[in-house]
Amino acid sequence: MNVLIFGSGQLARMMYLAGCPLGVYISAVDVNKEQVVNPVSKARRTISIKQAIEDADAITVEFEHVPEHLLQLAHQSGKLKPGIEAILAGADRVREKRLLEKLNIPNCPHQIIQDIEQIAPAMNQLGDQLILKASRDGYDGYGQWRLTNRADLVKLEDDLSQLDLTSVPLIAEKMLKFDRELSLVGTRSQDGSYVFYPLVENRHHQGQLHLTIAPATNISDALTQQAQDAFKKLGDELGYVGVLAVEFFQIGDKLLVNEIAPRVHNSGHWSMQGADTCQFENHIRAVCDLPIGQTDNYKITGMINIIGLGQFSSTMLAIPGSHLHWYGKEPRAKRKLGHFNLTAETYQQLGKRLSSLTEYLPEEDFPLLVPAAKELQIF
Ligand code: ATP
Ligand code: MG
Secondary structure, three states, rough: OOEEEEEHHHHHHHHHHHHHHOOOOEEEEOOOOOOOOOOOOEOOOOHHHHHHHHHHEEEEOOOOOOOOHHHHHHHHOOOOOOHHHHHHHEEEEEHHHHHHHHOOOOOOOOOEOOOHHHHHHHHHOOOOEEEEEEEEEOOOOOOOEEEEOOHHHHHHHHHHHHOOOOOOEEEEEEEEOOOEEEEEEEEEEOOOOEEEEEOOEEEEEOEEEEEEEEEEOOHHHHHHHHHHHHHHHHHHHOOEEEEEEEEEEEOOOOEEEEEEEEOOOHHHHOOOHOOOOOHHHEEEEEEEOOOOOOOOOOEEEEEEEEOOOOOOOHHHHHHHOOOEEEEOOOOOOOOEEEEEEEEEEOOHHHHHHHHHHOHHHHOOOOOOOOHHHHHHHOO
C-alpha cells in the first residue's frame, strides 16, 4: 500500500517508521517547496505531487495548515482521510468553535473579533483576562496574545493594528483557571468504530507542551465518558477516519474543549513505548482500512519534549525504561527537536526515573521536570 502525507516534519517521519513493518510505503509532500520527499531522509523523489496523488491508496496530513490549493488537490482525489472538513476545522479556530457550538460540546467562553474595537466589549463580557488567538496558522502558542488587565489594552490594540482581522479574525477567549490540561487521542475507523487511548495530562510552559503523563492520574470513569462523548460527537459529525486528538481543560469534574487536532498529536507520542499499538501505526492502519491495534494494555509513561536545546548527551538512555526519539532537525529556540519516552510500572517509579533524567538535562530548558518528579514520587 502507498500512503501520501501532506507535511514532511517529525509526525510524517514517525508515521513512515510505523508504516514500514506493515509494508505500507509512505511518501511526504514538503508543502513549502512543493516537492515529494522521503520523510526520514528528506531526499527528493523525482515524481510530481499530482503523480504521487495518483499513486497513493490513501492520502493524509501531518498538520492542519496545509496550503489551500494543495489541500484541494488532495481532496479532489477522493482519497483524503480524514476529510477536508475535519482538516479545515482544525486549521481555523472560527470553524472549530462553530463546530463545537453546533454539537453542544462545552468549550471555553469566547468571542470572535473582526475589528480591534470589539476587544473592549469582549472584555466586558468575558472578563479582563483574555487570550487572543489568531484564527489561522497558530501552533505551539504562536499567534497568541495575553491580556491580563485593561491598562494593557491600548498597547495590544497597537500591536494588532497591522492584522487584517476581517479576513483572519481573532478569537478572544476568557483566560481560564483550570485544574489541569488533559487530552484524548483516539482512532475512528472507516466503519465508524472507535478505539481510544487513556486520557493523558499535558503540562505546558510558555504556551508549549513540555510534558505528558500517561495515563493522567485520578481519572474517574465519568471524566473518561465525558471526553469520549465529545470525541464521538466530533468524529461522527465529521465522518472522521484516522487519529484525532481533543485537548481539554479540566475544571473540577467538568471538561471544556480547548481545541481539536485532526491528526496524530504530540500528546500521543508516549504511545510509541507506552501502548501496544502507537498512534502513528493506528493512524496508518485506519487510513488504509486495516483493523485498529490495541490501546488498552498500556504502561505508565512520561513523554518529555526536547525544545530548542542544541546539545545534550545520550547517556540518559542508561535510565531504565528510557527511549529517545530525535527528529534530526536544526536546533532553534522554541523548536521541538525530539522527545524522550520514559516508561515505568508505577507513578512512583516514573517519578524516580524523571528525577534521574533531571541529572542529565538543564533545568532552564526542562523547567517542569523537577516539580513533576517530586509530585509523582509522593503520589
Ligand atoms: P498547540 O499547538 O501546542 O496545541 P496552540 O498554539 O494550538 O498550541 P492552544 O492549545 O490554544 O494553542 O494554547 C496553548 C496553551 O495555552 C494551552 O495548552 C494552555 O496551556 C494555554 N491556553 C490556551 N487557551 C487558554 C485559555 N482560554 N485559558 C487559559 N490558558 C489557555
Ligand atoms: Mg493546543
